Structures are given as C-alpha cells and as structure tokens.
Amino acid sequence: MGQTAIREKKADEGRQNFIHLLPAGLLFGLVLSLVQPALPGKLSAEQIKNKTSAVSQQKKGNAQKKPLEVPGTSARQPKDSDLLKENRFLQEELTLAKNPKYYFVIDLKSKKIDIRARGMQLKSWTASQIRYSGKPLPLKVLGLSQKSALNPPKRQMIKPGEGDTAAVVDQEPVSADKNNQDKKKNAQNGTTMPSQEPGTGGETFQLEALEITDMPGNYELIFDNGLKISVRSPAGKGQKLRRLKENLSWYIFLPVNNVLKKDKVHNQKMILYFDQPRDAQGIYWAFIDGIQGIIWLP
Amino acid sequence: MKKRIWKLLLIAGGLIYIAAVVIIALALINNQKLIDEWKTAYDFKPEARSRISPSAQNSALKKKIQSYQPRGVYIMIDSAENKYYLRAGDKVLREGLVSTGSGEILVEPNGKRSWIFDTPKGEFLVKSKIQNPYWVKPDWAFIEEGEPIPRKMEDRVEGGVLGDYALGFGNGYFLHGTLYTRLLGRNVTHGCVRFADKDLEAIFKASKIGTKIYIY
Numbered sequence: 060m061g062q063t064a065i066r067e068k069k070a071d072e073g074r075q076n077f078i079h080l081l082p083a084g085l086l087f088g089l090v091l092s093l094v095q096p097a098l099p100g101k102l103s104a105e106q107i108k109n110k111t112s113a114v115s116q117q118k119k120g121n122a123q124k125k126p127l128e129v130p131g132t133s134a135r136q137p138k139d140s141d142l143l144k145e146n147r148f149l150q151e152e153l154t155l156a157k158n159p160k161y162y163f164v165i166d167l168k169s170k171k172i173d174i175r176a177r178g179m180q181l182k183s184w185t186a187s188q189i190r191y192s193g194k195p196l197p198l199k200v201l202g203l204s205q206k207s208a209l210n211p212p213k214r215q216m217i218k219p220g221e222g223d224t225a226a227v228v229d230q231e232p233v234s235a236d237k238n239n240q241d242k243k244k245n246a247q248n249g250t251t252m253p254s255q256e257p258g259t260g261g262e263t264f265q266l267e268a269l270e271i272t273d274m275p276g277n278y279e280l281i282f283d284n285g286l287k288i289s290v291r292s293p294a295g296k297g298q299k300l301r302r303l304k305e306n307l308s309w310y311i312f313l314p315v316n317n318v319l320k321k322d323k324v325h326n327q328k329m330i331l332y333f334d335q336p337r338d339a340q341g342i343y344w345a346f347i348d349g350i351q352g353i354i355w356l357p
Numbered sequence: 358m359k360k361r362i363w364k365l366l367l368i369a370g371g372l373i374y375i376a377a378v379v380i381i382a383l384a385l386i387n388n389q390k391l392i393d394e395w396k397t398a399y400d401f402k403p404e405a406r407s408r409i410s411p412s413a414q415n416s417a418l419k420k421k422i423q424s425y426q427p428r429g430v431y432i433m434i435d436s437a438e439n440k441y442y443l444r445a446g447d448k449v450l451r452e453g454l455v456s457t458g459s460g461e462i463l464v465e466p467n468g469k470r471s472w473i474f475d476t477p478k479g480e481f482l483v484k485s486k487i488q489n490p491y492w493v494k495p496d497w498a499f500i501e502e503g504e505p506i507p508r509k510m511e512d513r514v515e516g517g518v519l520g521d522y523a524l525g526f527g528n529g530y531f532l533h534g535t536l537y538t539r540l541l542g543r544n545v546t547h548g549c550v551r552f553a554d555k556d557l558e559a560i561f562k563a564s565k566i567g568t569k570i571y572i573y
Contacts, residue, residue: 139403139411140399140400140401142411142412142415143401143402143403143411144399144401145411145415146401146411146414146415146418147401149415149418149419149422150418152422153418153421153422156422156425157425159479159480160479160480161478161479161480161571161573174573176479176480176571176573177422177425177426177427177480178422178423178425178426179426179571181433181435181571181573182435182573192391194394194398195391195394195395195397195398195399196398197398198398198399214460214461214462214473215459215460215461215462216461216462216463216464217461217462217463217501219463219465219466219500219501219502219503220502220503221503266459266543266544266545267459267461268459268460268461268543268544268545269459269460269461269544270543270544271437271438310380310384311380314380314383314384314387315380315383317383317387317390319383340437341437341438344436344437345437345573347478356395356399
C-alpha cells in the first residue's frame with residue numbers, strides 16, 4: 060500500500076515536470092511559427108527585396124539625402140536598384156522577344172508563371188507557393204533541357220485501317236468553285252461524311268488523343284544551368300505522404316545539409332505548388348522541349 | 358517503472374527540443390547566407406559611361422519589345438484548352454472553341470514513314486486564304502484508312518469537309534471548318550485547327566495575309 064502511494068507520488072511529480080515543460084513547448088511553437096517565413100525555401104520575395112533595397116540605399120551613402128515623402132500624397136517612386144534590376148530583366152526579355160518562339164517568365168515575387176511571345180502574355184498561371192533553395196539564380200535566359208515525370212504521357216499509335224473517324228479531314232485544302240464543290244459534296248455524301256451528324260453525339264466520350272488531362276500533375280523540369288523545378292499539384296495518389304516527405308526534407312534535412320556541407324555547392328532547386336492539377340498539367344503542356352525563359356525576382 | 362518512463366520521456370523531449378533549436382539556428386544562418394547571396398546577385402550597377410537614366414532606358418526597352426508585337430488583329434490558339442482568341446492589342450474581339458492536334462502517331466505499314474499529329478506551336482503568319490476549299494488528301498489519310506495511295510490527283514480530292522474557308526499558315530497546316538462540331542474543344546485533328554462555321558467566318562473576314570497566329 061505504502062509502495063503504491065510512493066509510486067503514485069513519483070508519477071505525479073513526473074506529470075508535474077512534464078506540465079512545466081508545456082509552456083516552454085508552447086513558447087517554442089510560437090517562436091517556430093514566427094521564424095518559419097525565414098526558413099530556407101520560405102525565403103520570401105519581400106524579405107530579399109527589402110534587404111536588397113536597404114543595402115543598395117546604404118551603399119549610396121548618406122551624402123545623398125532623399126526628399127521627404129509625404130505619405131499618401133504621391134505615388135512611390137521606384138528606387139534605382141529596382142530600375143536597374145528591371146533594366147536587366149528587360150534586356151534579357153528583349154533577346155527572347157526578338158524570336159518567333161514563345162518563352163516563359165517566372166516571377167518569384169507574384170508567384171506567376173507566364174507564357175509570352177513578343178512581350179505579350181499568352182497565358183498565365185499563379186502558384187500557391189514557391190520554394191527555392193540554392194545559389195541565387197542569375198538574371199539570364201535559361202533553357203529547358205528535360206521534362207521528367209513518373210508517368211509521362213504516352214502517345215497513342217494509330218493502327219492503319221482502323222482510322223480515327225473523329226480525326227479525319229485535315230491539311231492541304233485547295234480552292235474550288237462552288238459548283239465543283241457541290242458536285243464533290245454530292246459525290247462524297249454517304250462515303251466520307253461522318254457517320255454521326257454534327258452536334259448529335261454526347262461530349263462524354265473517350266478519345267485516344269493526347270489531351271491536357273493526360274499530362275502529369277507532378278513532375279520535374281530540368282534546365283540547362285542545372286536548376287531543377289519540381290511542379291506539384293494534388294493530382295494522383297499519395298500526395299499527403301509526398302508533401303510530408305518534402306516538408307521534412309525542406310525544413311530539417313536541407314538547412315542542416317546546407318550549413319554543414321563542406322564543398323558549399325548548393326544545388327538549385329525550386330518547387331512550385333499548385334492548388335489545381337490542371338494548372339500543373341497546363342505548364343507541362345506549354346513548356347515544350349528547349350523552351351527558353353527568365354526566372355526573376357522583381 | 359512509471360518514473361523511468363517519465364524520465365525517458367523528459368530526456369527524449371529535451372533532446373527533441375535541443376535538436377529543434379539547433380535546426381532553427383542552422384536554418385536562420387543558412388537563410389541569412391541566402392539573403393546575402395541574392396542581395397549580391399541582384400545588386401546591379403549603372404553603366405559608368407551611360408548618360409541615359411535607368412528609367413529612360415527601361416522605357417526605351419519596353420518600347421522596343423512592344424515594337425515586335427503585332428499591329429492590328431491577331432489570332433491566339435490555346436492548344437491545351439482548345440480555345441481561340443481573336444485579338445487586337447489587349448482586346449479580345451472574339452473567342453470560342455477549336456479542335457487541335459491529337460498527338461497520335463501513325464506509322465506506315467512498311468515502317469518507312471511516320472507522322473505525329475501535333476499542332477505546331479509558336480508564331481505563324483496567315484499565308485493563304487481560301488474560300489470554298491476542298492481537301493487534297495495526303496498519303497497518311499489513305500494509310501490511316503488502310504486504303505491504297507492513289508496515283509491520280511483527282512482521287513485525292515474531297516470536297517465539303519473543310520467548311521467554307523481555310524487559312525493556311527505553312528507546312529500544309531490550316532485553320533479550317535469542320536463537320537465534327539461536337540468535337541470542338543477536344544484534341545482530335547491531324548495538326549490543323551478546326552473552327553465552328555461562324556467563328557471561321559469571323560476569323561477569315563478579320564484576318565489578311567500576314568496576320569499573326571500564336572499557337573501555344
């Protein structure tokens with residue numbers, strides 16, 4: 060009986076010790092949540108921008124006094140460092156805009172991925188989150204060298220003789236006068252016309268074609284400068300597990316590895332997260348082999 | 358026994374706590390390093406000899422980029438979504454569904470030739486405008502159907518299947534009409550872009566030889 064009482068007492072002491080640790084744990088959690096934006100990969104655009112601007116201003120020295128700005132009375136003038144940065148970006152974009160090929164622009168600040176041609180935006184996607192680790196990306200044109208996916212889309216082979224009725228009729232039209240065409244039309248009626256009347260079929264049919272929905276939602280884009288961009292979306296199975304693995308790697312393994320690495324060679328890696336699989340699939344579709352573009356932080 | 362468990366729990370908790378603090382410290386150090394590196398990489402300096410201010414240079418660069426943009430109307434085709442946009446500057450004049458390439462592969466039975474039915478991507482120009490076009494079936498059309506390739510040109514001609522208009526943009530690719538309107542919005546063609554009749558008419562009337570086409 061006495062022993063039981065002592066045990067219970069000791070157990071209570073243990074519980075009390077544990078309870079004392081709780082506030083410390085909560086405090087730790089609070090600190091963690093506060094410093095989280097500063098963790099690698101969470102290196103926010105604003106943070107870098109502010110730092111860069113601040114240092115540039117410092118470098119200019121105190122001799123140049125800036126005129127006082129009355130809040131709310133005038134539009135914010137862009138700083139010289141921002142202008143120079145934009146200047147470099149525009150110079151690089153100009154080299155791309157000269158070519159007839161379309162190109163991409165990834166804006167790390169607004170998390171936007173644009174497809175552009177001749178300086179015009181053709182299409183745009185917004186990532187829900189962007190993570191980046193490694194050496195800073197030089198503001199230069201880079202090219203896509205490889206797309207890698209676990210399940211890459213496969214092209215269907217057409218078996219001769221089993222022609223795809225949906226895909227008939229293409230290419231090489233020649234002008235003809237109306238009469239001739241009408242004759243041809245009449246001659247062809249019932250032979251080469253489609254078996255189904257236009258607009259009568261249901262739209263929920265399967266095609267053996269390669270469509271956007273056949274594109275992977277999770278894949279890697281490897282660029283010629285060694286940069287690897289992982290594109291992630293909630294497509295496919297095991298997403299939660301993959302995200303957990305990536306988070307562990309990002310928040311624990313990577314910081315330790317980056318600091319302790321002796322050779323100091325940091326692999327450049329970026330992860331783009333999308334809420335909709337179709338966005339990730341759209342990027343896979345639009346990022347053709349050899350596509351060039353710019354990644355920058357305005 | 359319970360005391361031992363509590364002790365172990367405390368030790369484990371303490372170790373986790375210390376490890377977490379160390380990791381956060383390392384992360385902060387690393388983070389600071391990265392910020393410094395970015396700061397250095399993005400710290401551009403003005404050209405010493407340049408007399409033009411950076412803002413004036415930027416305006417000039419923007420104008421130069423804009424000078425490459427098409428004047429007047431142009432056509433944009435989104436092959437992923439199978440949509441087209443007839444635009445003038447930033448304004449969308451008209452939009453609708455199209456059908457683009459199926460991405461399928463056809464190999465000749467003897468294996469000598471093969472075709473990939475993709476719609477080409479990039480910038481193109483309207484090179485020809487044809488009213489009441491008829492189709493001159495290429496070899497692949499016969500191979501696909503398992504028919505012998507005819508020697509006479511007349512045997513290749515087929516009318517009434519391309520709609521009322523066709524706009525050629527090079528290498529045998531056309532924007533044209535279709536009988537298969539229910540397939541608009543899907544990837545089903547051999548590389549050409551199919552339009553609904555009214556859309557095709559609008560595009561035909563709005564465009565001229567040299568009108569730019571952007572396919573992506």
